[in-house]
Amino acid sequence: MDFNLSEDHQLLSDSLRRFLAENYDIETRNRTAYAAPFHAPETWSALAELGVIGAFVPEGQGGYGGTADDVAVIFEELGRGLCSEPMLGTLLGLRLLAALGQTDLAARVIDGETRVALAVSEPQVACDLSCLQATARCEGDVWRLSGRKSAVYGAPGADLVLVVARLADAGENAALGLFLIHAPESIAAPMIDGGGIADIVLDGLQAECLSTDCAELVEDALDLGRIALCAEAVGAMSHLIEITIDYLRQRKQFGRTLASFQALQHRVVDMVVEREQCRSITIAAVAAYGTPAQARTVSMAKNLIGRMGSWIAEEAIQLHGGIGMTWEYPGSHYAKRLVMIDHQLGDRNDHVLRMIRLKPGAPPAEAA
Amino acid sequence: MDLEFTDEERAFREDVRKFLQRELPRDIAGKVAAGKDLERDDILRWQAILHARGWLAATWPKEHGGPGWSAVERHIFSEECALHSAPRLPPFGLNMLGPVLIRFGNDQQKREILPRILDGSDWWCQGYSEPGAGSDLASLRTRAVRDGDHYVVNGQKTWTTLGQYANKIFCLVRTSTQGKPQEGISFLLVDLDAPGVEMRPIRLIDGGHEVNEVFFTDVRVPVANLVGEENQGWTIAKYLLTHERTNIAGIGYATKELERFHRLAREITRDGRRLSDSPLHAARAAEIEAELEALRITNLRMLANARDGAAGGVESSLLKLKGTQVRQMLQNLYRSALGSQAAPIADELSENELTVPVDAARAAPVYFNHRKLSIFGGSNEIQRNIVAKELFKE
Numbered sequence: 001m002d003f004n005l006s007e008d009h010q011l012l013s014d015s016l017r018r019f020l021a022e023n024y025d026i027e028t029r030n031r032t033a034y035a036a037p038f039h040a041p042e043t044w045s046a047l048a049e050l051g052v053i054g055a056f057v058p059e060g061q062g063g064y065g066g067t068a069d070d071v072a073v074i075f076e077e078l079g080r081g082l083c084s085e086p087m088l089g090t091l092l093g094l095r096l097l098a099a100l101g102q103t104d105l106a107a108r109v110i111d112g113e114t115r116v117a118l119a120v121s122e123p124q125v126a127c128d129l130s131c132l133q134a135t136a137r138c139e140g141d142v143w144r145l146s147g148r149k150s151a152v153y154g155a156p157g158a159d160l161v162l163v164v165a166r167l168a169d170a171g172e173n174a175a176l177g178l179f180l181i182h183a184p185e186s187i188a189a190p191m192i193d194g195g196g197i198a199d200i201v202l203d204g205l206q207a208e209c210l211s212t213d214c215a216e217l218v219e220d221a222l223d224l225g226r227i228a229l230c231a232e233a234v235g236a237m238s239h240l241i242e243i244t245i246d247y248l249r250q251r252k253q254f255g256r257t258l259a260s261f262q263a264l265q266h267r268v269v270d271m272v273v274e275r276e277q278c279r280s281i282t283i284a285a286v287a288a289y290g291t292p293a294q295a296r297t298v299s300m301a302k303n304l305i306g307r308m309g310s311w312i313a314e315e316a317i318q319l320h321g322g323i324g325m326t327w328e329y330p331g332s333h334y335a336k337r338l339v340m341i342d343h344q345l346g347d348r349n350d351h352v353l354r355m356i357r358l359k360p361g362a363p364p365a366e367a368a
Numbered sequence: 369m370d371l372e373f374t375d376e377e378r379a380f381r382e383d384v385r386k387f388l389q390r391e392l393p394r395d396i397a398g399k400v401a402a403g404k405d406l407e408r409d410d411i412l413r414w415q416a417i418l419h420a421r422g423w424l425a426a427t428w429p430k431e432h433g434g435p436g437w438s439a440v441e442r443h444i445f446s447e448e449c450a451l452h453s454a455p456r457l458p459p460f461g462l463n464m465l466g467p468v469l470i471r472f473g474n475d476q477q478k479r480e481i482l483p484r485i486l487d488g489s490d491w492w493c494q495g496y497s498e499p500g501a502g503s504d505l506a507s508l509r510t511r512a513v514r515d516g517d518h519y520v521v522n523g524q525k526t527w528t529t530l531g532q533y534a535n536k537i538f539c540l541v542r543t544s545t546q547g548k549p550q551e552g553i554s555f556l557l558v559d560l561d562a563p564g565v566e567m568r569p570i571r572l573i574d575g576g577h578e579v580n581e582v583f584f585t586d587v588r589v590p591v592a593n594l595v596g597e598e599n600q601g602w603t604i605a606k607y608l609l610t611h612e613r614t615n616i617a618g619i620g621y622a623t624k625e626l627e628r629f630h631r632l633a634r635e636i637t638r639d640g641r642r643l644s645d646s647p648l649h650a651a652r653a654a655e656i657e658a659e660l661e662a663l664r665i666t667n668l669r670m671l672a673n674a675r676d677g678a679a680g681g682v683e684s685s686l687l688k689l690k691g692t693q694v695r696q697m698l699q700n701l702y703r704s705a706l707g708s709q710a711a712p713i714a715d716e717l718s719e720n721e722l723t724v725p726v727d728a729a730r731a732a733p734v735y736f737n738h739r740k741l742s743i744f745g746g747s748n749e750i751q752r753n754i755v756a757k758e759l760f761k762e
Contacts, residue, residue, distance in 0.1 A: 001440070002370040003669045069369055245759060265756035266749070272759065273690050280665035281658065287371045300658040307655070355654040356647065 020081030033084035037157035038196030048112025061098035068289035072231035079235025084194035089117035089154025119149035127346030155198035156188035179207035193336040299351035306348035313338035403734040450620025461492035495525040495539035512541035531580035553601035574733035617691035685751040692741040
């Protein structure tokens with residue numbers, strides 16, 4: 001039993017934290033996160049140079065890491081620094097490119113020259129792959145896609161988009177294929193919590209087929225993305241709690257600091273308790289990745305963090321009072337991020353249903 | 369990052385399991401599983417079995433008759449005991465007075481008292497709280513006035529758990545009114561058979577008799593029964609608060625309670641379907657399961673800290689807060705599973721008169737009884753004060 005970061009992870013975590021603290025202040029972030037291309041290309045290149053993107057991929061596939069631990073260490077720091085660079089979409093797309101042997105493309109993504117995103121969810125499908133409606137049809141030796149993909153993270157400005165679509169004319173339980181399209185047109189928008197998102201209308205779009213049976217790979221990539229979001233939330237909530245405590249110490253009303261009021265102290269303590277719980281469930285999900293317990297434990301984590309992340313955000317806004325409502329105060333952007341993480345890759349309800357579906361009524365895993 | 373126990377720790381868990389399967393009397397485990405009150409004899413019988421194996425005083429060092437376990441081993445042992453429905457051992461002699469004597473007692477006290485805790489000759493209870501001193505324990509007013517070789521004790525203690533089974537009580541008493549309230553408190557051992565001691569039952573919310581009030585009227589206690597120095601009692605009380613709290617989260621109990629809910633949900637039918645097929649009940653259970661799984665890891669993280677010598681009072685406060693919340697959620701879930709059938713007080717009903725499985729018949733009283741979890745052992749508000757003091761320290 002050992003919960004300390006390895007030396008390598010500590011180094012990675014420290015260097016990323018330092019980089020973001022020195023080069024990515026809240027003004028830079030807010031200037032770039034809400035206007036096309038919804039991120040800062042120079043920050044992106046610098047992060048690639050730091051090795052952040054390469055750490056998403058196993059060594060055997062051209063990267064230098066690729067474990068759930070690597071991903072969690074990085075995303076926790078991205079969360080702490082409220083980094084809106086399109087890392088989630090890149091993680092999801094890159095994992096699939098690398099796993100499917102697209103070594104050259106993967107190498108370009110790792111170097112930061114090329115950006116990739118993954119189009120999986122749809123306007124009516126949050127995270128249950130068996131419900132996907134988009135289809136791919138093979139006409140001669142050309143694949144054409146139809147349907148609409150939604151909530152494609154990092155799609156605006158991406159060079160490559162991977163699309164998950166059901167193979168047409170194969171009935172209800174048709175396999176899911178994975179298709180590559182280049183810089184597609186998209187319906188792009190900034191997200192309420194920063195960064196770019198897009199819908200892609202597939203209207204007969206021609207695509208290159210990378211796999212004709214990718215459901216398992218995609219689910220694994222999504223579960224890793226969920227772990228990334230959980231770790232990001234832990235980083236974001238840690239920072240938000242810290243600045244909330246700072247604010248309470250500083251702000252005076254009725255001739256004393258807010259920090260001296262027990263009613264407020266106790267609310268902060270409850271936030272800290274839940275933050276520790278969120279860190280713990282993320283550790284559990286990281287440990288379960290790649291084991292038979294993966295899907296259910298990841299859903300547990302995404303459920304708990306969905307609930308507690310948004311609750312901590314709401315408490316933080318309330319404890320700040322009016323200042324917590326302003327665009328100018330960094331805490332408000334952290335709060336938005338924490339709430340909106342629950343909307344990505346399945347929310348608390350989707351994941352509680354997935355838990356039930358996977359193993360209805362089962363007691364928790366026996367103590368390790 | 370590594371969540372696994374070592375091979376030795378896993379082998380130890382296996383030993384504990386085998387021991388429990390072989391030695392824990394069925395009738396006692398049955399009572400525990402059904403939430404029934406245990407008789408004095410049930411607890412003494414189980415203590416004797418543990419004592420024979422050398423596993424009774426889990427927190428004591430070997431030289432005093434403890435097993436010499438690490439924090440991790442103690443955790444494994446208590447988790448397995450809960451999972452096997454072993455009785456919760458009264459902590460007063462084993463986990464409270466024992467460690468206090470080992471740390472603060474004189475040789476004679478150690479020699480005379482410790483063996484009698486182990487062999488069950490003495491049953492100790494705790495005299496801390498008073499009607500006017502609960503969370504604000506330092507305001508206690510029970511007086512001990514020196515008179516030759518004796519203290520003369522006057523006052524009242526309350527919330528004395530299982531006092532009805534005890535023959536001895538350790539008390540915090542006021543020996544000085546000078547200076548700060550904390551500086552005038554002493555730790556005194558009192559014989560419950562002494563003239564002037566009277567114990568009265570307090571009936572609790574569930575109808576049961578678990579706690580008592582104890583009255584002291586001119587009770588003469590030999591000065592030799594003082595533990596540590598006079599007016600050192602507060603230091604001793606604080607030592608107890610931070611001593612051996614690795615089991616404070618109650619993971620084993622909670623795991624058992626969740627398992628019990630799932631079993632019940634598969635057995636009972638409501639409005640034409642099994643309760644386990646109700647998505648709302650399943651979702652509630654799943655969300656609590658997520659919190660319990662997180663708590664299990666939080667507990668392991670803090671256990672690893674304790675092993676590495678980095679544990680503090682804040683961590684046991686966190687575990688106490690969340691552990692009691694999770695267990696209260698589970699008690700709530702279990703009671704609500706029974707719907708209208710939770711209402712009858714079933715103690716006098718026979719098994720074939722019951723409309724619910726016999727193990728579930730006491731769900732409502734047990735739920736009410738467990739509201740105590742967030743009140744005793746330092747109320748959850750006191751735990752929040754402890755954590756806040758650390759978070760907001762200058």
